[in-house]
Amino acid sequence: xxxxxxxxxxxxxxxxxxxxxxxxxxxxxxxxxxxxxxxxxxxxxxxxxxxxxxxxxxxxxxxxxxxxxxxxxxxxxxxxxxxxxxxxxxxxxxxxxxxxxxxxxxxxxxxxxxxxxxxxxxxxxxxxxxxxxxxxxxxxxxxxxxxxxxxxxxxxxxxxxxxxxxxxxxxxxxxxxxxxxxxxxxxxxxxxxxxxxxxxxxxxxxxxxxxxxxxxxxxxxxxxxxxxxxxxxxxxxxxxxxxxxxxxxxxxxxxxxxxxxxxxxxxxxxxxxxxxxxxxxxxxxxxxxxxxxxxxxxxxxxxxxxxxxxxxxxxxxxxxxxxxxxxxxxxxxxxxxxxxxxxxxxxxxxxxxxxxxx
Amino acid sequence: xxxxxxxxxxxxxxxxxxxxxxxxxxxxxxxxxxxxxxxxxxxxxxxxxxxxxxxxxxxxxxxxxxxxxxxxxxxxxxxxxxxxxxxxxxxxxxxxxxxxxxxxxxxxxxxxxxxxxxxxxxxxxxxxxxxxxxxxxxxxxxxxxxxxxxxxxxxxxxxxxxxxxxxxxxxxxxxxxxxxxxxxxxxxxxxxxxxxxxxxxxxxxxxxxxxxxxxxxxxxxxxxxxxxxxxxxxxxxxxxxxxxxxxxxxxxxxxxxxxxxx
Amino acid sequence: xxxxxxxxxxxxxxxxxxxxxxxxxxxxxxxxxxxxxxxxxxxxxxxxxxxxxxxxxxxxxxxxxxxxxxxxxxxxxxxxxxxxxxxxxxxxxxxxxxxxxxxxxxxxxxxxxxxxxxxxxxxxxxxxxxxxxxxxxxxxxxxxxxxxxxxxxxxxxxxxxxxxxxxxxxxxxxxxxxxxxxxxxxxxxxxxxxxxxxxxxxxxxxxxxxxxxxxxxxxxxxxxxxxxxxxxxxxxxxxxxxxxxxxxxxxxxxxxxxxxxxxxxxxxxxxxxxxxxxxxxxxxxxxxxxxxxxxxxxxxxxx
Numbered sequence: 004x005x006x007x008x009x010x011x012x013x014x015x016x017x018x019x020x021x022x023x024x025x026x027x028x029x030x031x032x033x034x035x036x037x038x039x040x041x042x043x044x045x046x047x048x049x050x051x052x053x054x055x056x057x058x059x060x061x062x063x064x065x066x067x068x069x070x071x072x073x074x075x076x077x078x079x080x081x082x083x084x085x086x087x088x089x090x091x092x093x094x095x096x097x098x099x100x101x102x103x104x105x106x107x108x109x110x111x112x113x114x115x116x117x118x119x120x121x122x123x124x125x126x127x128x129x130x131x132x133x134x135x136x137x138x139x140x141x142x143x144x145x146x147x148x149x150x151x152x153x154x155x156x157x158x159x160x161x162x163x164x165x166x167x168x169x170x171x172x173x174x175x176x177x178x179x180x181x182x183x184x185x186x187x188x189x190x191x192x193x194x195x196x197x198x199x200x201x202x203x204x205x206x207x208x209x210x211x212x213x214x215x216x217x218x219x220x221x222x223x224x225x226x227x228x229x230x231x232x233x234x235x236x237x238x239x240x241x242x243x244x245x246x247x248x249x250x251x252x253x254x255x256x257x258x259x260x261x262x263x264x265x266x267x268x269x270x271x272x273x274x275x276x277x278x279x280x281x282x283x284x285x286x287x288x289x290x291x292x293x294x295x296x297x298x299x300x301x302x303x304x305x306x307x308x309x310x311x312x313x314x315x316x317x318x319x320x321x322x323x324x325x326x327x328x329x330x331x332x333x334x335x336x337x338x339x340x341x342x343x344x345x346x347x348x349x350x351x352x353x354x355x356x357x358x359x360x361x
Numbered sequence: 362x363x364x365x366x367x368x369x370x371x372x373x374x375x376x377x378x379x380x381x382x383x384x385x386x387x388x389x390x391x392x393x394x395x396x397x398x399x400x401x402x403x404x405x406x407x408x409x410x411x412x413x414x415x416x417x418x419x420x421x422x423x424x425x426x427x428x429x430x431x432x433x434x435x436x437x438x439x440x441x442x443x444x445x446x447x448x449x450x451x452x453x454x455x456x457x458x459x460x461x462x463x464x465x466x467x468x469x470x471x472x473x474x475x476x477x478x479x480x481x482x483x484x485x486x487x488x489x490x491x492x493x494x495x496x497x498x499x500x501x502x503x504x505x506x507x508x509x510x511x512x513x514x515x516x517x518x519x520x521x522x523x524x525x526x527x528x529x530x531x532x533x534x535x536x537x538x539x540x541x542x543x544x545x546x547x548x549x550x551x552x553x554x555x556x557x558x559x560x561x562x563x564x565x566x567x568x569x570x571x572x573x574x575x576x577x578x579x580x581x582x583x584x585x586x587x588x589x590x591x592x593x594x595x596x597x598x599x600x601x602x603x604x605x606x607x608x609x610x611x612x613x614x615x616x617x618x619x620x621x622x623x
Numbered sequence: 624x625x626x627x628x629x630x631x632x633x634x635x636x637x638x639x640x641x642x643x644x645x646x647x648x649x650x651x652x653x654x655x656x657x658x659x660x661x662x663x664x665x666x667x668x669x670x671x672x673x674x675x676x677x678x679x680x681x682x683x684x685x686x687x688x689x690x691x692x693x694x695x696x697x698x699x700x701x702x703x704x705x706x707x708x709x710x711x712x713x714x715x716x717x718x719x720x721x722x723x724x725x726x727x728x729x730x731x732x733x734x735x736x737x738x739x740x741x742x743x744x745x746x747x748x749x750x751x752x753x754x755x756x757x758x759x760x761x762x763x764x765x766x767x768x769x770x771x772x773x774x775x776x777x778x779x780x781x782x783x784x785x786x787x788x789x790x791x792x793x794x795x796x797x798x799x800x801x802x803x804x805x806x807x808x809x810x811x812x813x814x815x816x817x818x819x820x821x822x823x824x825x826x827x828x829x830x831x832x833x834x835x836x837x838x839x840x841x842x843x844x845x846x847x848x849x850x851x852x853x854x855x856x857x858x859x860x861x862x863x864x865x866x867x868x869x870x871x872x873x874x875x876x877x878x879x880x881x882x883x884x885x886x887x888x889x890x891x892x893x894x895x896x897x898x899x900x901x902x903x904x905x906x907x908x909x910x911x912x913x914x915x916x917x918x919x920x921x922x923x924x925x926x
Contacts, residue, residue, distance in 0.1 A: 016498045020491075079716060131910050134658050134719050138857045139910060142903035153894050201486035205494065206469075206476040208483075213459050213470050220457035223419060224537065225445030225474040234480065265854075269723070276720060281461065319738060325731030332724025336717055337709045 006354040022200065039189060044182045052181035053254075055294060060185075060192045061249045063290035066274040067199055067283065068242030073272070074280035075203060076235035077215025078128050082140035083243050084267035085147040088260040089117040090244025091251035092151050092158075095258045098169045099159060106173050110191070114244040120147065121240020128232050144265050151260040158258070166258040168251045184253045191249065195242060200283050202238065211235055212281070273328055277335050279344025288343040297324055371430075372397040372573050373541060378417055378427035380410075380597075387413040388424065388597045395541070400567055400574045402584045404608075405594035406617055411577045412454055414594065415543045418575070419444040419451055431541070446474060448540035452530045452547060454577075460519040464510060464529050465501065467518055471536030472497045504532050508562060524555045528562075535566065542566065544576040548583060556580065560587055585609065593617070630887050631880055636773035638859075638879020639780045640842065643835035645856040645863070645871035646783065647828045652865045653791075654800045654824040656715065657707060660722040662832060663853015664729035669695050669829070670836030670845040671733050674747045675740045688833070695833055698729070699825025707821075730850055746844025749837065776838050780872070783834060787827075787868055796823060804866070858906035864916030873917060878902050 006027050013019045023029045047056065069083045094113035097104055104112075124143040128136050151157050158166050171178040171187065178187050202208050210231045213221035222228050251258045270293060278289020301320050308315050339345055374394040380387045388410045395401045403411045416422040418429055420439030428435050431447065450471070459467050476497065478490040505511055508528050513521060518529060527547060534542060547563065548556045564587055566572050578584050584591065585605045593601035593608055595617040601608050608614055644666055651659045659665075672694050676687040706721050741747065791797035802810040803820050811817060839849055859878050863870025885901045909916075 016495050016502070017491075020494060020498065077716075079719075127907060127911055131914050133716055135861065135910055135914060137719070138861055138903065139907045141854065141857065142900065142907040145900035145903050149896055149900055153896065198484040201490075202480070202483050205483035205486065205490055206473050206478065207480055209462070209466055209470045210473055212462050212466070213473075216459035216461050217457050219421065220453065220459070221470070222441045223421065223445060223451060223457075224471055224533065225442055226470065227442055238480070269727070272720075272723070276724075319735070322731045322734040322738060325727045326735065327731075329724045329726065329728025329731060333706050333721050333728070336713070336721045336724065337706075340713065340717060 006351065006357070008355070020204075022204075036193075039193075040186070044186060047182075047185075049181045052185045055298070056185050057181070057188055057254050059290055059294045060188045061246050061254050062271065062274060062294060063287045064192050064195060064249065065243050065246035065271050066278065066286040066290045067196060068239045068246060069271050070275045070278075070280065070282070070286045071199060071203075071211070071242065072235050072239035074275055074282065074285075075208060075215065076211040076232065076239075078125070078232060078235060079133065079137045080140040080239070081137050081265070081268050081272065082124065082143035082147075083239075083271045084263040084265070085144045086117045086121055086240040086243035087247030087250060087267070088148050088151055088263040089120050089240075090114060090247030091258050091263065092260060093117065093244065094248035094251065095166060095168060096157065096159075106171055107191075110245050110248045113248040114241040117244025117247065118237040118241040121236040121243075122233050125233055125236030125240075128236070129229050141265075144268055148260040148263060168256055168258055171252050178253075188249055188253045191245065195245065196283060196287075199242070203283065207231075207234060215281075273332060276332055277342055279342030280340075282342070282344035284347065285342050285344030288347065292343065293328075296327065297321075300324055300327065370397055371395065372432065373418065373575075374430040375414070375418065376428050376430065378414070378424045378429070380413055380417060380422060380424045386597050387422075388417070388594075391427075391594065391597070391599045393592045393599060393602055395573060395575055396590075398567070398571055398573055399589045400563070400576070400587055402588035402591045403575065403577050403594060404579070404581075404584055404591060405600075408596075409594040410597040411594055412545055413597075415451060415545055415575070415577065419449045419543060445537065448537075449543065450534035450537045450539035450541070451543035452527070452534050452545055454545045454549065456523075456526045456530055458518045458526055458530055458533070461517070463515050463517055464521070464532075465498075465505075465514045467529055468501045468504065468532045468536050469497065471533040472501060474537065501532075501536055504535050507535075507565070508532050524551050527551070527559070531559075531562065535570075538570075539572060542572050542574045544574065544578075546577050546579065548578060548580055556583060563587060630883050633770070633773070634880035634883030635876050636770070636777055636879070637883060638876040639773075639777045639872075640835075640838060640875075641852070641855055641859050641879055642872045642875030643776075643780050643783070643831070643838055644852055645859040645875055646787065646868065647831040647835065648856055648860055649863075649866065649868055649871045650787070650828045650831060651824060653804045653868075655707070655821065656804065657718050658715075658722065658865070659725075659828070660719060660853075661702070661726035661729055662828070663850040663856065664726040664733065665695065665698065665829065665832040666836040666839065666853065667845070667847065667849040668698070668729050668733040668736075668836075669833040670749065670840035670849065671737055671747070673833070673837060674749055674840065674845050675736060677749075678747070679740050691833055692830060695829030696822075696826040699829045700822050703821045703825050726850070726853075730847070734847060746846035746848075747840070748844055749840035772842060776842070779834065779838060783831065784868060784872055787831075790827075791868070800824060855902055858902040860916070861906040862909055862916060864918040867916070867918035870916055870918035878905070881905055 008025055011024075011026055013024060018024065023032055043056070065083055065087055068086070069080060072078050072080050090113040093116040094109050097109040097112050098106070101109075120143075124140065127139040131139065171184070173187075178184050203211075210221070210226045211234075213224075213226050214228060214231050214235075218228055221231075247263060250263070255262075274289030274293045275286065276289070277292055278287065279285025297320070300323055304315065304320055304323060307313065335342055371394040374392075376392050378388050378391045391410075391414065403414060405411055413422060417424050418431075418439070420441040420443070423438045428437050429439055430436075431439075431444075431449070434447075459470065462470075476493055478493050482488060482490045505514055508531065510525065510528055510532065513525060518526060521529065527550075531544075531547065534544075544563070548559050551559060560583055563574060563576070567574055576588070588605060590602070590604055591608045592599060593611070593614050600613045600617060601611045603611075644662065647662045647665070648659060651657055651662070669691055673687050673691040676682045676690055677684070682690070702725060706725055707718065710718050710721055737747075789797075791801060799810070799815045799820055800823070802813070802815055803817065810820075836845075836849070839852060843849075855878070859871060859874040861874070862877055863872070863874025882898050882901050886895070886898045890897050
């Protein structure tokens with residue numbers, strides 16, 4: 004009833020190529036943007052910003068990066084957190100050592116550094132595939148944080164080992180309240196998401212998917228395999244690098260490469276799998292899911308413990324979290340390998356027909 | 362860039378091609394040429410090395426011996442990417458479409474070589490990339506029109522029936538506007554109507570665009586009808602080369618198909 | 624000089640421990656083509672169940688062993704039924720990711736058991752009767768410290784490998800397993816019952832996981848860190864080839880020795896901590912040179 008395309012004709016290829024060809028989708032997007040940029044800052048409290056919204060956005064960006072590499076280009080990576088670490092440390096060093104460098108320039112340069120490292124560790128992908136490549140990315144995940152911590156120059160020879168990120172300042176305006184940080188992160192993430200969507204529907208995105216689906220055929224029609232794979236690593240690592248910089252500056256406030264570890268890489272992979280491989284929207288859905296799930300589980304378990312008078316040992320929640328994550332991964336891979344994004348698509352298709360069943 | 366030979370001259374020539382995999386001899390001393398603008402068929406019993414021959418021509422396999430001469434350039438090892446850039450396109454025996462993409466996107470990948478927008482321009486999209494995308498989309502739509510697959514252009518390729526997938530693969534090959542088109546069993550698994558359609562498309566491509574076509578095909582009716590010259594392979598060797606009438610009457614060819622030991 | 628040998632032998636023996644875990648991977652990969660990322664979690668789980676039975680229920684060694692083995696077999700069969708069979712037509716990467724999910728599930732389950740049984744997650748000691756003390760005569764004669772426990776582990780691993788080699792090559796069941804690994808359709812067409820085979824494969828893998836769990840648990844206590852050992856098995860497999868039992872042993876030895884030597888000789892120059900990544904970087908370099916591993920087979924793709 005509401006979601007009808009009837010009467011909306013696309014009379015040019017340009018109209019057909021639009022990001023949101025259906026009018027209802029455009030309206031929904033505007034509403035979402037209004038909510039995100041205006042509604043939320045007015046309504047949410049500090050806890051929501053610092054504990055939920057900002058990490059959601061930061062991880063969504065990292066998931067977006069991994070989705071480009073694994074979901075679109077088909078190169079499995081278990082090292083996304085390592086590239087985040089590069090971004091965080093690089094941003095810190097740029098801010099520290101280049102006086103007067105604008106904050107956003109630091110972030111972009113940090114992303115570029117991560118991209119370079121990503122390409123270096125992506126070179127093996129030219130010879131190996133599948134889970135062999137996953138092992139290569141594991142090497143990155145273990146080596147990079149070790150290097151970032153060991154080489155004192157990166158942390159400015161800090162003796163305490165804790166590096167505090169500098170305050171975020173653009174043109175003299177300091178972003179220090181949670182709401183301000185949220186808006187900054189939101190803007191960066193929204194722009195990068197748009198860029199990702201654009202790349203994915205252009206030649207490079209098609210090249211990525213071709214390499215993912217059948218690289219022999221891709222080569223035969225003239226797609227440069229090496230360049231395509233390395234571009235995927237570069238773009239993906241750029242996104243993870245910027246996510247890492249945001250993680251350090253807008254989320255935790257410190258630069259600690261050891262925290263950006265294998266566990267986080269797995270989490271980001273789970274966001275991509277559950278949210279939907281090969282889907283920009285999926286990265287956001289997956290990030291939201293994985294960010295909110297621990298909170299929900301905590302609430303649920305506390306409630307159950309009260310109700311049934313269970314004496315749960317401390318740390319139970321994180322164990323249950325592992326259990327639930329694992330089960331969900333398997334569940335999604337079996338039932339809906341294309342994740343929440345596909346479920347969303349199916350829902351929209353049903354909505355088109357509503358209230359009719361078919 | 363090398364010059365385009367005039368119609369009638371050899372566009373492609375393979376000389377003394379020998380190809381082995383480990384101990385298995387796929388091709389032995391095969392030589393033949395393909396003239397500009399003609400439709401050339403490669404036929405032979407199963408396992409004769411026909412697909413391997415196509416793979417050598419566009420660089421998927423590298424022969425141990427022999428050379429491939431295309432548009433005046435002679436090479437032993439052809440790089441598939443360069444072959445594509447030089448104007449060779451092909452279809453595969455087992456459909457090699459990108460199952461995760463729609464028909465339109467699959468065909469658009471055939472145009473990737475012609476797109477010039479940089480990564481940054483693609484990320485911004487508006488401006489040069491948008492213009493390019495629309496221009497190439499228009500070209501691709503012409504091919505979609507030509508092959509009559511408008512109604513499925515947004516369908517994910519994996520959901521299409523076999524016959525339509527073959528047509529989409531042909532469309533993707535045509536999108537590159539190739540000089541030489543290699544078709545590996547384009548009619549395999551099709552019923553009579555689908556074969557008639559496919560024959561018509563192949564002939565139209567040859568007549569309208571002047572594309573030189575090399576095709577592997579098992580259906581003798583089709584081969585005799587549409588090809589101008591035929592190469593016959595058996596156990597990796599060339600046993601006949603000539604017009605359909607010559608090949609049909611050749612005793613060696615008849616023996617090969619009847620399975621007479623030699 | 625003898626310090627070098629000491630480190631080398633220590634490394635080789637540590638490598639044997641890696642091999643034990645790698646064997647489990649190889650078994651499952653050989654028989655079903657699935658890379659079971661959850662093998663490490665299974666090692667941890669097996670060790671934990673054993674220790675729980677031993678301590679909480681005061682079960683004697685053989686009973687605890689038998690019961691744990693039964694549990695592992697059950698876990699294996701359930702895994703095959705619930706996780707792998709529904710995904711049988713998916714690309715290998717999906718199966719791999721499913722085993723990652725499975726790994727997390729088993730890890731979570733194992734730790735919950737640990738919390739329930741022992742109320743904390745500190746390492747549980749596991750006594751097998753061999754101390755981590757040096758051989759006295761070696762110490763006396765050559766002034767070298769070689770741990771008794773490590774030697775025992777090497778013996779166990781050797782025995783296990785020999786048993787598995789015999790099993791795969793000489794028995795009917797072993798032959799059937801190899802047939803299934805090669806080509807499911809062909810195996811079916813000669814009458815090999817696939818479902819039976821899967822059950823056997825996972826049971827054997829469970830047994831191997833249990834042995835590995837006992838050895839590792841005795842060496843460093845039963846704790847969550849055991850699952851990280853599984854990750855170390857990956858470089859072992861890359862060196863040795865994913866389908867070779869001999870490769871798992873040789874790969875393990877090389878990785879163990881190389882890691883220890885690097886830590887001792889290179890470590891001081893770069894501030895230590897090399898053991899965390901050396902094995903992976905070594906595997907990465909190896910992948911670039913010889914992707915199929917020392918004992919693996921080259922794949923030829925038909926177009």
